[in-house]
Amino acid sequence: MTSAEAATPAAFQITVQPSGRAFSANAGEAILSAAIRSGVGLPYGCKDGACGSCKCKKISGAVHHGEHQSKALTADEEAAGLVLTCCAQPLTDVVLESRQVTDESAYPIKKMPVRVSTLEKKSHDVMQVRLQLPAADTFRYHAGQYIEFILRDGARRAYSMANAPHTQAEAPGVELHIRHMPGGKFTDHVFGAMKEKEILRVEGPFGSFFLREDSDKPIVLLASGTGFAPIKALIEHMQFKGITRPTALYWGGRRPGDLYLHDWVLARAAEMPHLTYVPVVSDAMPEDAWTGRTGFVHQAVMDDFADLSGHQVYACGAPIVVDSARDAYSAQRGLPAEEFYADAFTSEADKHGG
Template structure:
């Protein structure tokens, strides 16, 4: 049986089979519902159900609590419809989405940017255009059918000529894919990717000042957004807060500082939580999302783009709402590990 799903306030509609999740149906039909992990672990796809009946599959309580579900909130990534449904998702504003493609890519270069961060550059096919928005991600298609998602760390205009992508990959010891990246992967290897995915990209129709919040390799899509802003001449007041445990976790600190002359509207605030005496760190310390609140206790007039570890993203979502940030002005991409996903399925 097929049901109709209406998304307000945009009025967009799509159909969903009773056996597919609302998010899968939306992606299939080019409707830009927000999402992150697609596995019920991060909460990025959470939205309000105005009417209709859905059933949730396995998910983590931190992504959707029983109280939130009772209040009418759902996770579209693991909810299936049992009737026509009306959702409230202010992020859905576009008439269409960029085409999702499966492509072969060749490893051009591997650069160790930090002890546990590899910058991977991939050559795209010259015969087929690959379009995406700064902030979106691709998924590697592994031989056993599993997937691994990574954000583009370069703006679309920089990926076009020559056709290539930059990704920032953090090593997760024991991880099937990242062990390969940091061990056996070499230049000229051929991989397969699919994308673009994700609703994490700059809303250019807004005039609100911007806060970019990144933890670890959550800087990757933020870098793409910064490059896009430079390219488009977007000069809205912008603050970038980038957090890591040690200074070396801010692995492209020099790159950010080099942008200062061309981006006078950008304020950069690096934050380190666990610096050692040998690091000689003289900058801000503590949790990066709290540094934002120290500088901006009233967030009612801002837009926030948060990317990185789920605990950082969800802490920011909660605490920034208490500081006056409207829910529709918070955009997020939580970097959910396979361990997180396994927990959500338990």
């Protein structure tokens, strides 16, 4: 063995069943990073061990689990052979089970400069930001995916694109819905100093949250707060493609004003006979004069559906909403685990346990 060979880190084969897709991962490399590099689309969300979207079953092999939040992967789940691919590093060849494998190669991940074209407040704490993409660049993505801002210090902030890809033909660029998190370095800037024409740097597309068009199952769309952003993109995409699968949208907020595009949804529901819309408010005040559904948005779905065994669910929003829905729909309404597609919005506090 030469010294160069000795210095080369070991590579392990990762095989994903039942698809049989295989790729190599280097020692010390997260399985998810290797999959993305190889064009194999495993499910994922935050990439930081906080949301649990990338959780899957390890059939064989050994991994180092890496740093992660215990709520994303519990000790009992580790003992049962579950792993978070965004954190797990292979120690041997590994066989995983994941039924949500897609081909990532059609939508290459790229870094690019973008220009802020418009800033429009949609509520007291939600800003609609439109970004102009480089004129000579083709940016392809699935409705529902997200981009990451690369900040000056190298930190990143992820936001889902709220417009479907086809809309770029009329208005080139991407639309984001950014909620103000007071004290947050990036959102304080968005709501304070950010101006139109500002240049930022982004990378994407990321994420496995997009419509599975090879199914004819009815759909439940579940959103809380600005988790509506990728759901909006899905609705636009379905309307554009003429997808008429029965679809029920449940959008939850604390106050009616948190449903910041309520009228937009009503207009789409009027145009799409297969789409029903159920807005849900958890903490309405008397002055809101709210006469609609109240309580937790994931519970509203439970109240309306006795059986979800034949459905697909697409959920996006706060981790507590997504996690509660995933657990309850599978355990109490018969939803197959592989038919729950989620994008949990994790804040920096979520990612670091604070």
